[in-house]
Amino acid sequence: DTGVSQNPRHKITKRGQNVTFRCDPISEHNRLYWYRQTLGQGPEFLTYFQNEAQLEKSRLLSDRFSAERPKGSFSTLEIQRTEQGDSAMYLCASSGGLAGGMDNEQFFGPGTRLTVL
Amino acid sequence: AQSVAQPEDQVNVAEGNPLTVKCTYSVSGNPYLFWYVQYPNRGLQFLLKYITGDNLVKGSYGFEAEFNKSQTSFHLKKPSALVSDSALYFCAVRLMDTGRRALTFGSGTRLQVQP
Numbered sequence: 001d002t003g004v005s006q007n008p009r010h011k012i013t014k015r016g017q018n019v020t021f022r023c024d025p026i027s028e029h030n031r032l033y034w035y036r037q038t039l040g041q042g043p044e045f046l047t048y049f050q051n052e053a054q055l056e057k058s059r060l061l062s063d064r065f066s067a068e069r070p071k072g073s074f075s076t077l078e079i080q081r082t083e084q085g086d087s088a089m090y091l092c093a094s095s096g097g098l099a100g101g102m103d104n105e106q107f108f109g110p111g112t113r114l115t116v117l
Numbered sequence: 118a119q120s121v122a123q124p125e126d127q128v129n130v131a132e133g134n135p136l137t138v139k140c141t142y143s144v145s146g147n148p149y150l151f152w153y154v155q156y157p158n159r160g161l162q163f164l165l166k167y168i169t170g171d172n173l174v175k176g177s178y179g180f181e182a183e184f185n186k187s188q189t190s191f192h193l194k195k196p197s198a199l200v201s202d203s204a205l206y207f208c209a210v211r212l213m214d215t216g217r218r219a220l221t222f223g224s225g226t227r228l229q230v231q232p
Contacts, residue, residue: 033218041224042222048218056210104149105163108161108162111160
């Protein structure tokens, strides 16, 4: 039983560069979420997919951020023209696809830690 | 808007003693409530949830939480703490009966269990 996986685990980049992260959810889950966590804070919601449809987006998701889930399986989160304020842990979670619709809890991956220099 | 407050940044307890980690919430409707635990260099792990039914919810590793609607609280408890329970604990909420699935998290409480 594999959980949610994220790659890379760590990314160091220079300000102004573009970065892309990947998330592979639990295989039977149809819902996928992205959160951002900064030091000393709880995770903050960024966006949510049901299958390939992006159904919710936070105001935190500026124009420089884009997320995709083209085939309803893995997802990518891209940040263009990175800024130092983008430095954070980016968490992916998945849920759903269980009998009876009891998919309320989200299962989180280990995260990708982004450092923007 | 929905929000979660965890009023204690850190809770210290001796091994074998009972522990409580506090959480209060604010939502404009009925809540789904969750507790997650985060160990260093690891992702968030689900502990337990309140959806409907009994106000006392039992979860993983001997943890339980009590939903109190009048006090809008969902405190995490364990009768006897272990050193291995030392970690960062997050309370989260989302609205019931809506299509929205975003979780709103508190800022976390660090639990330190001393041997």
